[in-house]
Amino acid sequence: MADERVRVRSTLELMSHVGRTCEARGIPYLFPKAFQDYPDFGDDVDLLVLRRSTRVDTAIVAGLPIVAVARDLGExxxxxxxxxxxxCSSPLDVQHGRLGIVGEHDEFPRVLVQHARPIVVDGIAFAEPPPEDQLVLQGLQRVPGRLRIALSDVVFTVSTLRRSTLDWDYVIATARRYGALPGLGCYLGYVDQIHRDVFARPLLSDTVPGALPLEGWGRIAFRDGGYRFPIVRANGRLYWGQLRHRIASGDWGGAGRLFLIPLVAGARAGRR
Structure with missing residues (x-):
């Protein structure tokens, strides 16, 4: 327990240092998921900056005793x-104006930063996205390219849906605009399955819009420390849905990036 408190404190101090540096140098930034599990933290710290070049990192980590980790093809x-x-036992993962397996989501990061609201954690000022944007972010990240869904993610989602008066019109419109609607429906469908299995009642009420594609993703089950789902079925459906969305909206750059995903998946599978 003492070691965990030290880890949490050192992580907060790292985030505070990085945040002050970004502000001093005029770098728009956000820690988009840092406080979802607070007072616990994940294994690393995700920092989102809007500048789309790693050259900005020289300024961000200035004065810190850092070692850069080798990047794979997808990164x-x-x-x-x-x-x-x-x-600090928590590595710093810097995302540069893009989200997704190969950086295919390049517009929603700006929304996250623009909508961030101030919070104070352990006496330190930070910012976090509102619940609606965090939910859309989960639609982009929780299933695509993943092998499992972590229990901590399920707990966060359940608590968010239970305690928050969500603006579902905004959630649906934003998820649809940025290509996250199928991923959000898939993820929430799995979370609803888990909730039904554990509590014998649905998580999602009739007030949840029918536009969310909650069905047809297959069964999810807890194995080997996480919730496992039909990877090929879910990711295949999400991939082709994302590709159709990009082509229909004329986003040829985003569509082109999607063709890199099988290459990245093959390279990562070869390393396992």
């Missing part, structure tokens, strides 16, 4: 970089 396409900091 290069997605323009992400990871740094280990001496004295």
């Amino acid at each position: 290069r396409f997605a323009v992400t970089a990871t740094y280990r900091i001496r004295g």
